[in-house]
Amino acid sequence: MQSLELFEATEQSQPQRLGPAAMVLRGVALPHVRELMPAIEVIEAMSPFRHMVTPGGFTMSVALTNCGALGWTTDRRGYRYTAVDPETGAPWPAMPEAFARLANEAAAVAGFDGFKPDACLINRYLPGSRLSLHQDRNERDYDAPIVSVSLGMRAVFLFGGHSRTDPAVKVSLHHGDVVVWGGADRLRYHGVMPLKDEPHALLGSQRINFTFRKAG
Numbered sequence: 001m002q003s004l005e006l007f008e009a010t011e012q013s014q015p016q017r018l019g020p021a022a023m024v025l026r027g028v029a030l031p032h033v034r035e036l037m038p039a040i041e042v043i044e045a046m047s048p049f050r051h052m053v054t055p056g057g058f059t060m061s062v063a064l065t066n067c068g069a070l071g072w073t074t075d076r077r078g079y080r081y082t083a084v085d086p087e088t089g090a091p092w093p094a095m096p097e098a099f100a101r102l103a104n105e106a107a108a109v110a111g112f113d114g115f116k117p118d119a120c121l122i123n124r125y126l127p128g129s130r131l132s133l134h135q136d137r138n139e140r141d142y143d144a145p146i147v148s149v150s151l152g153m154r155a156v157f158l159f160g161g162h163s164r165t166d167p168a169v170k171v172s173l174h175h176g177d178v179v180v181w182g183g184a185d186r187l188r189y190h191g192v193m194p195l196k197d198e199p200h201a202l203l204g205s206q207r208i209n210f211t212f213r214k215a216g
């Protein structure tokens with residue numbers, strides 16, 4: 001485990017620019033993995049991963065939960081943020097300090113100082129799970145960036161334009177990579193291609209993604 005992390009840590013490279021205010025920060029979450037992993041277990045014990053239904057009636061292949069003051073949900077009535085987990089009737093689990101710190105640091109590297117997320121959506125992908133192109137637009141304002149942290153299996157992230165039909169670049173995201181998009185890129189369409197089963201040394205056949213948002 002130790003040697004794997006050290007090896008991956010050496011893979012850190014220059015930020016990869018995806019737009020005027022969007023970039024991939026390779027491996028910046030690696031030093032935080034030891035704190036993130038047990039925290040996921042605490043969160044999912046309180047608010048389990050579940051397959052939500054879209055307003056159009058489709059069951060998402062990605063399983064979701066949240067931590068933070070607000071959590072993103074969808075059902076037949078629409079997409080929204082709630083303070084209470086509709087499945088448990090209790091507030092979403094608190095956002096661990098280590099999560100907020102990582103998001104704040106990554107945002108700052110990408111040029112967004114003072115990022116204080118109040119919502120962290122946690123997505124769990126299994127082989128075949130995918131996320132179709134969408135915009136993150138349920139937040140109250142778009143001044144704050146989105147900070148997305150990838151753990152586990154590799155995914156092909158699609159980063160498109162401001163219209164659904166604009167061409168999308170494909171970005172391979174690995175364990176520990178962070179993508180930040182805000183400003184002029186805040187409403188770019190994005191998604192994830194169906195995951196291939198390439199088991200990860202630490203997480204096996206799954207990918208966990210956190211997206212940090214300032215929702216309220």
Ligand code: SIN
Binds near residue numbers: 123157
């Ligand atoms: C999302 O758009 O909510 C998640 C993106 C990802 O899983 O990389």
Ligand code: FE2
Binds near residue numbers: 134135136190211
């Ligand atoms: Fe998104």
